[in-house]
Amino acid sequence: MIVSDPVYGIITKGIGGAYSVRIDGGKTRVSCQIRGGLRLGNIVPEPGDRVMIEPSGDPDLPYVISEILPRKNNLVRPPVANVDYLILTFSVTDPEPDLKLLDKLLIICANLDITPLIIFTKEDLGREAAARYYDVYSGCGYKVFISSKDSPVTAEDLRSITGSGIAAFAGPSGVGKSTLCNRIIGREHMETGNISRKLKRGRHTTRHVELIDFGDGFITDTPGFTSLSLLQLGIGYRDVPAGYPEIYKFAGKCKYDDCRHIKEEGCVVRDALSMGQISEERYNRYREFSEELYNERNNYKRRKA
Numbered sequence: 001m002i003v004s005d006p007v008y009g010i011i012t013k014g015i016g017g018a019y020s021v022r023i024d025g026g027k028t029r030v031s032c033q034i035r036g037g038l039r040l041g042n043i044v045p046e047p048g049d050r051v052m053i054e055p056s057g058d059p060d061l062p063y064v065i066s067e068i069l070p071r072k073n074n075l076v077r078p079p080v081a082n083v084d085y086l087i088l089t090f091s092v093t094d095p096e097p098d099l100k101l102l103d104k105l106l107i108i109c110a111n112l113d114i115t116p117l118i119i120f121t122k123e124d125l126g127r128e129a130a131a132r133y134y135d136v137y138s139g140c141g142y143k144v145f146i147s148s149k150d151s152p153v154t155a156e157d158l159r160s161i162t163g164s165g166i167a168a169f170a171g172p173s174g175v176g177k178s179t180l181c182n183r184i185i186g187r188e189h190m191e192t193g194n195i196s197r198k199l200k201r202g203r204h205t206t207r208h209v210e211l212i213d214f215g216d217g218f219i220t221d222t223p224g225f226t227s228l229s230l231l232q233l234g235i236g237y238r239d240v241p242a243g244y245p246e247i248y249k250f251a252g253k254c255k256y257d258d259c260r261h262i263k264e265e266g267c268v269v270r271d272a273l274s275m276g277q278i279s280e281e282r283y284n285r286y287r288e289f290s291e292e293l294y295n296e297r298n299n300y301k302r303r304k305a
Helices: 035-040 099-111 127-139 155-162 177-185 237-241 244-250 268-274 280-305
Strands: 007-015 020-022 030-035 050-055 063-068 085-091 116-123 145-148 166-170 212-214 215-223
Touching: 020 063, 030 035, 030 050, 035 063, 035 280, 063 268, 063 280, 085 099, 085 155, 099 116, 099 237, 099 280, 116 127, 116 155, 127 145, 155 177, 155 212, 166 177, 177 212, 177 215, 237 244, 237 280, 244 268, 268 280
Parallel strands: 030 063, 085 116, 085 166, 116 145, 166 215
Antiparallel strands: 007 020, 007 050, 020 030, 050 063, 212 215
């Protein structure tokens, strides 16, 4: 396909200043570079960006990205934009699930307009634990899948939800993300590795962001999501309840509008906790995040004073 006028596309990969852009309804990929004006404006295209391209006159990189359309979100590390779904993948054992990390990613999803899907892998190694985690998180309103060696999550399970959106796997090493992603994509695209017995984490990880065709949309598996910082994403203590739907639904009923649900008088959230309507473990993690961000805000104010 020869492009003569500006054409809409989506960046699927960028390496060394060269970008692959999917156009023509997903049938064609073309190689692009950045227009000089975008560089001068310190705008860096990322996988997932919706862009306009036009001919560059350079036979090696025949097209130029002339415009980056407004972003829905931008995760920076890893560099990917306009994520619609995060597939949060954690094992029920070997390694034990880092539920604080899971809750942090759920807070990020809630504040960046990303729909989370939770997959607990290795059910065959811990069926009781899998059932317990399923009950807790599905009870909070999240879509939860349980996956095992004999009954893995399938491409159709996810594709029926993600549709034409951009979906990304996220979670710690060693839980089977890349293996699951390879099976879902239907080819060996992502690097996988054994788990270090001593460190209990993966020894090899995917090296760069690349969006792979998945139905009418895309899917990717890339490192870095577990390192996302709430502060760097502009998420404050008042934003934490959005990642806890079971807390959020009570939050507006408290005596004080600025209630942090920690020790305030007339707190309906703490009343619900005492009556068993909120998981104590989830509440404790909520409190930890809220306190950390509240204290960081106050420390920042003192440093600026």
